[in-house]
Amino acid sequence: MQVFSIPKSIKENSRFTFCPGCDHGVAIRLVAETLDKLNLRENTIAVASSGCSVFLYNFLDVDCVESPHGRACAVATGIKRVNKAVGKDKFVFTYQGDGDFASIGLGESLHSALRGENITAICINNTNYGMTGGQMGPTSTMGQVTTTSPMGRNREYHGFPIKTAEHIALCDGTVFSARVALYDYKNIINAKNVIEKAFMAQSKNKGFSFVEILSSCPTNWKLTPKQAHDKIENELIKTYPLGIFKDTTNE
Numbered sequence: 370m371q372v373f374s375i376p377k378s379i380k381e382n383s384r385f386t387f388c389p390g391c392d393h394g395v396a397i398r399l400v401a402e403t404l405d406k407l408n409l410r411e412n413t414i415a416v417a418s419s420g421c422s423v424f425l426y427n428f429l430d431v432d433c434v435e436s437p438h439g440r441a442c443a444v445a446t447g448i449k450r451v452n453k454a455v456g457k458d459k460f461v462f463t464y465q466g467d468g469d470f471a472s473i474g475l476g477e478s479l480h481s482a483l484r485g486e487n488i489t490a491i492c493i494n495n496t497n498y499g500m501t502g503g504q505m506g507p508t509s510t511m512g513q514v515t516t517t518s519p520m521g522r523n524r525e526y527h528g529f530p531i532k533t534a535e536h537i538a539l540c541d542g543t544v545f546s547a548r549v550a551l552y553d554y555k556n557i558i559n560a561k562n563v564i565e566k567a568f569m570a571q572s573k574n575k576g577f578s579f580v581e582i583l584s585s586c587p588t589n590w591k592l593t594p595k596q597a598h599d600k601i602e603n604e605l606i607k608t609y610p611l612g613i614f615k616d617t618t619n620e
């Protein structure tokens with residue numbers, strides 16, 4: 370008996386290429402299920418950026434564009450506006466890492482939110498530059514050991530991590546900003562509802578919507594998949610509290 374059906378928005382026979390225990394698979398499935406639920410698949414253009422998130426186009430059966438590192442929100446802005454100019458209202462979302470969204474692409478991300486671009490950004494926060502070998506990222510937590518902070522991130526040398534969802538919520542053009550996690554069933558269901566709210570904001574032409582997803586990175590954290598999820602539940606959410614920081618979509 371097949372208990373779970375494969376969402377239409379997932380490519381058939383796609384081979385899982387993420388590290389064991391990585392949350393990207395769950396995140397992409399939630400995105401695919403939400404695209405199906407809102408009947409957006411045929412009208413969607415996804416923008417994947419450099420980093421592990423780029424593999425989105427291997428799994429998602431929608432039109433996908435790859436952007437240069439950090440430029441996903443700028444590329445999505447162009448795609449959304451150009452289509453609008455010729456009378457096509459495309460559903461456009463980005464799928465980015467935290468280094469991509471909140472460091473190299475912070476300018477593009479923040480100004481897209483400030484302009485109130487009617488796009489949705491999804492940021493997978495695994496607290497490091499995952500694809501390139503686990504270097505310290507803008508979201509690495511205080512004391513976190515990475516390949517470029519072997520003694521742990523410290524205040525004097527590295528400064529503090531960025532709380533992306535809270536910052537994006539401060540932008541006047543943002544209508545929805547939230548942070549979710551995927552370490553257990555309850556949080557996965559919540560994440561799906563939050564992604565739907567963010568997508569609905571765009572469908573209702575409200576403005577910039579954003580979802581930060583706390584994601585495990587067992588390979589670079591040097592933990593087992595279970596230990597990595599425990600770390601998110603017991604440690605990471607102290608730095609990165611879960612919740613909806615702004616929702617003006619019904620105003």
Ligand SMILES: Cc1ncc(C[n+]2csc(CCOP(=O)(O)OP(=O)(O)O)c2C)c(N)n1
Binds near residue numbers: 438466467498500
């Ligand atoms: C302009 C530019 N600089 C650096 C790189 C190398 N690079 C590729 S992926 C990556 C790290 C991405 O980290 P993050 O955005 O956090 O995503 P993750 O891999 O952790 O999902 C880097 C630095 C690049 N491709 N382009």
